[in-house]
Amino acid sequence: MRTHDAGLAGMVTAVMLAAVVAGEPAAMGATTATEAQHRPECTVPSLPGHVVDVTLADPGSRMMSRSPGPSGSPGPYGTMSGSPGPQDTRMRLSVTPATVPAGTVSLRVANTGALAHEVLVLPLPSGQTIGQREPGSDQRIDEADSLGEVSHDCAAGKGEGISPGSKGWITLTLRPGRYELVCNFPDHYARGMYAELDVTGR
Structure with missing residues (x-):
């Protein structure tokens, strides 16, 4: 035996x-x-129209914990762990230049943070300033009126998120007005991931 x-x-x-x-x-x-x-370095192609550089940043992985995905596995974004401090938990979304003429506008997005991010383009209502939208119970803001989204890793348009160190891009036709660029992953808007883009008449 x-x-x-x-x-x-x-x-x-x-x-x-x-x-x-x-x-x-x-x-x-x-x-x-x-x-x-x-992973090979992401190269952004030549983009048409007025190009706006969008930079995404976060405090780094030392302050983050992975958010669970639908099946309980780690998700592509993170949430802040521990007690939030005035400086160590803030995320950033910046645009350069902040004003462009109306017409063809291309967003060239670079993720310099430790987490995946995205960029949505939302019209900014008259009398409202950036950062005033109220997140829902899912820690996201209403994005129903989004005019475009950059969330594809090293490609144009929508995807699952732009990975740390990677880039994404999109080309839109924008009318004169004020727009709020945001990251709408859970809790990222509340942590400061928004910026204003002003589009002027020709």
Whole structure:
């Protein structure tokens, strides 16, 4: 019986080793860090119209904890952990230049933070200033009137979020007016990820 048990144990070990060789650790994310480290640099193509550089920043991974995704796994964005301080929890979204002529406007977005982010373009109602929108119970603001979104990793338009160190872009036709550019991942707007873009008449 002992010889039989030893043979069975050997077969189980062989099957487990075969699963490892077949790539089971990769499926569990064992090589994710290595893959991210060797990801090629994102190059933004030449964009039409007036180009606005949008920079996304956050305090860094030392202050963040991953938000769970729909299945309980880590999500693409983070929330602040611990007691929020006046300086260590603020996120940033900045635009350069802050004023452009109406017409074709391209946003060139660079994520310099430690978390994934996005950029939505929302019309700013008369008499309202940036940062005044009220987040809902999901810690997001209403984005129903969004005119465009940059959330594709190293590509144009919508995606799952712009990864740390990566870029995204979009080209829009904007009329004269005031616009609020925001990151609408949970709690990011409340942490300061908004900026104003003014579009003037031709």
